[in-house]
Amino acid sequence: MDLATATNFIPLNALDVTYLLVVGFIGGLVSGFIGSGGAFVLTPAMMSMGVPGIVAVASNMCHKFPKALVGAIKRAKYGQVDVKLGLVVGASAEAGVLYGAHIQQMIHDSFGDAGSNLYVSLAFVVSLGVIGSYVLWDALKMRRDTGDEPEKVARLARWVQSIHIPGTMVYFKSLNARVSILFTIPLGFATGMLAATIAVGGFIGVPAMHYVLGAPSLMASATELVTAFVMGVGGTLKFSWSGLVDIRLAMIILAGSLFGIQLGAIGTTYVKPHMIKMVMGVIMILVLVSRAIAIPVYLSELELIAPLAPHLPGALRNISFVVLIGALAAGAAIVFASLWSGISASRREAAVATAADVAFAPDTVAAPASPQLSPVGRFERFLLASDGSEYSDGAVREALRMASKCGARVRAVNVVAGGDAELYAMGEQLITKELNAARACLDDVHLLASSAGVAYESEATQGNQVYQEIVGQAEKMQADLIIMGRRGRHGLARLMVGPTTVRVIGHARCNVLVVPRLAKITGRHFVVASDGSRFGDNAAHTAARLAKLYDSPVTVVSVTRPEHSEERRREARQIVNRLISFLKQEGVKVEGTVPHGRPDEMIVKTANEKNADLIIIGSRGRTGLERVLLGNTSERVIDQTQCAVLVVK
């Protein structure tokens, strides 16, 4: 075919190609991040080059499905994709696309181009106005209230998940619940209709999966890529059957957008969930503004309002297009900024972790005497020990929060005490049931980890002694930190910390963080206790690392007993001054105290006075009896306090 005589396909010059590559890249970047929303600008962009509208739509569609496929594969590697949910929503979205196109055709036949444009613009303004404002409001609220908290399932989603309609229930892993497909079908249909009308179904699809079905926003945006792939393939087949796809345009845009979508997908691993909503909300509102600007032109053409001045329609259309490009550019700028700050923060963390050992000079504070399995200050590998009960809630929450801050990997274990003959005698079925329940709990944690952007793996296992299994797993993975809960503080349990926790603290060679159910580590105030031993120094070193991470002030405490000599008291003051000097050098806001009394009581009292949210304490005392006493001290502190306690080895 000679291009000069072909009516549908335009010749391309170097400028056109560059333009498409750049717009494709930015579009891909946004799509990789929020699941869709990068393609809406491509159709008008191609039309502005002289490509006929229908060919622009067809070629856009043909680049969208391979792009969505590549993006979905990439994000599936980060554990963010629920393929089943994407396919189920995608199937009903196909029906929505066909119906949406049919409605478009009917309006076009009855009211012409202006009527069709007015319908599209009104669809933009209404849908984006309602959903966009809500998404943006929710993003700002999340950022303000609970920046580090895992996302909560919306009340509507909880209601949807609670409805049981026999014969229609399907389990979705992203929801960790069974939901009736009678809910997913209309959502998919609406997504498809919007895709056929404004080219971005994801503006309904992603919020619907998140707010109505209950998928974490990271997973909703990733799963939308599967839905976009299904819709894209369907649309491409339809247009290609009529020979309308300009494969050159589609592949040139694809060249740019695949660079973008990979980068956008990487970006999702560095941001908190509210950033996905923020980007989506900002783009939706700007696109809304863009379309609203053009509405008077269409109203005037339909003679619903007085005719506009001759120069005005052209000007409004141009402004509208510029705002549309601006919407995409704003989204891309936020993605870039998030990616940049995420990578920089991650590198800074790595640098601090490496530099910390050098900065800890022996003439200031004694360095660790022997190589430890857990080098002091390193927080890269966490072992989360969960028993699935409410007592593990705090441990799960704080493990993910800390991992998210440190960029650490989390391995969660749920150990079923099932190795003994007695339990075996009760039957293999019972153990299997217990293990399945344990796996289900770990899957819940997986969802939270995904939404917090934390690398996560888990294992439900069984063992004779739970503590042995936990300590063994920590050794195997060379964990830097074991994080676990503490049993209740009512009745008999109040008298002692759970035996598993005590034994893990006693036997583990790495640090152990014990988090009561309601304790939250927010960086309000940290208390670090030292007896001057190398374990106390290690505690100070770890405190410096965490205080910087949480931007928390620190109080150093070294307790002397009433029977201690004046020399010992002077030594305690020296210990405190030495640690204060070290922490100040590290840039931490620090103060010190040398109370007299029982160590455990004084440490807890100091923590209460300072309203501390974390106590950091060396695991053993200096020598002989004191070593034993301070060993008991950490257990007593854990037992008496309401806040989290980090036992440093």
Added chain:
Amino acid sequence: MTDPTSHSGGNMITRVAVYGFISLALYFVLYFFEDSILAYTSQGGWYFIAPVVIAFVFSYFHGSFTSHFWDTLGIKAKK
């Protein structure tokens, strides 16, 4: 596409080079045979499969290239 993080540095650069070369070659073919490819893919009817196959082939090789490309530059997902 394979997981780029599972390969060593030298291996990674080789992969970027190979996928990049194939990707570039595909775009050169598209450029040099522009007219015939466009004519073939826009016939409609059962030829609808041609653009879809081309899109899949490009997305595989170019997608693998772009994935390894960012990785080689040190822009990797947070672990």
